[in-house]
Amino acid sequence: MIVMPITVPFPKDWGHGDGTNAYIIKGDKTILIDSGLDGPDNREYIKRTLRRLDAWRVDAILLTHGHLDHFGLGAYLQRETGAKIMIHEEDAPALKDYRNVMSWFDEVYELAVEGGFDEQDLRAVKMQLSMVIDMMSKPDNYGTFSELDLKMGGGALRSMHLPGHTPGSVGYILGDSIFSGDVALDGPTNVGELRQELASIQRLKTFKHVYTGHRRSPINAKDLEALEAHIASRLEQVLRITKQGRTLKEIVSGVYGVTMVETNFMKKVIPIRQVVSYLRYLEDEGHITKRGARWVSFKDHL
Ligand SMILES: [Zn+2]
Ligand SMILES: [Zn+2]
Incomplete structure (x- = not known):
């Protein structure tokens, strides 16, 4: 073989x-x-x-x-x-169908709008993404x-x-x-x-x-440990940033420096989705809570 x-x-x-x-x-x-x-x-x-x-x-x-x-x-x-x-x-x-492929986008859409990202810009990104997806055959x-x-x-x-x-x-x-x-x-x-x-x-x-x-x-296992360490440091970074209460857009900018000016839709949306995943995890762990549009952390270390 x-x-x-x-x-x-x-x-x-x-x-x-x-x-x-x-x-x-x-x-x-x-x-x-x-x-x-x-x-x-x-x-x-x-x-x-x-x-x-x-x-x-x-x-x-x-x-x-x-x-x-x-x-x-x-x-x-x-x-x-x-x-x-x-x-x-x-x-x-x-x-x-492509709508299912888009579900990861839909999952963060509302949080992103509430969190300060421009709705029109997000819609344009979604359009761009669904056009690419429509070109693919299933x-x-x-x-x-x-x-x-x-x-x-x-x-x-x-x-x-x-x-x-x-x-x-x-x-x-x-x-x-x-x-x-x-x-x-x-x-x-x-x-x-x-x-x-x-x-x-x-x-x-x-x-x-x-x-x-x-x-x-x-x-190998060593690379996987490095990945775990990377994830842990990202989580701690999110905790530090949200100490005073921050919107999703402020957190994404703090972590990635993303300003939604990149022309590439993947570059725009993936950082938002990453941060939402971190926030949900930290919320489940009881380290962070959402008040209105702001996320507030209770501690700055895991
Ligand atoms: Zn994948
Ligand atoms: Zn892939």
């Missing part, structure tokens, strides 16, 4: 990062873990790459989660190669699972539920390696539900090689 990592580039207007890490696993079956964003260049790229490996007949595409930068090319590959697409049942709604059919155990000649690929980044995020275990999508990256991640995410990061530490969905890959 051979594992070949590839990076499927992001189109220029996507911004925010270099591309999506996908993995070709070739044994008696050809499996692709994630697929990258759709687009003419990426279609050519994936076709060329798979053909070179004599792997153009893809049996299955296993998705780590329901984000566009992971499933985007799946529909094209399915049409061309007949590949079966598999996703955890809790992320399956994301494959149905797969005609796909299978869902709560647990997956795929036998391959000389081994097996098993799923591990790793919620946090999304509710249905999974890793795929192969020996002492795991292909873990966006649950933990080298550097900051796009946080979803932070408590779950921290538990998932903890579980990843038992693997020797953690093959991630973006940036440097594989990472």
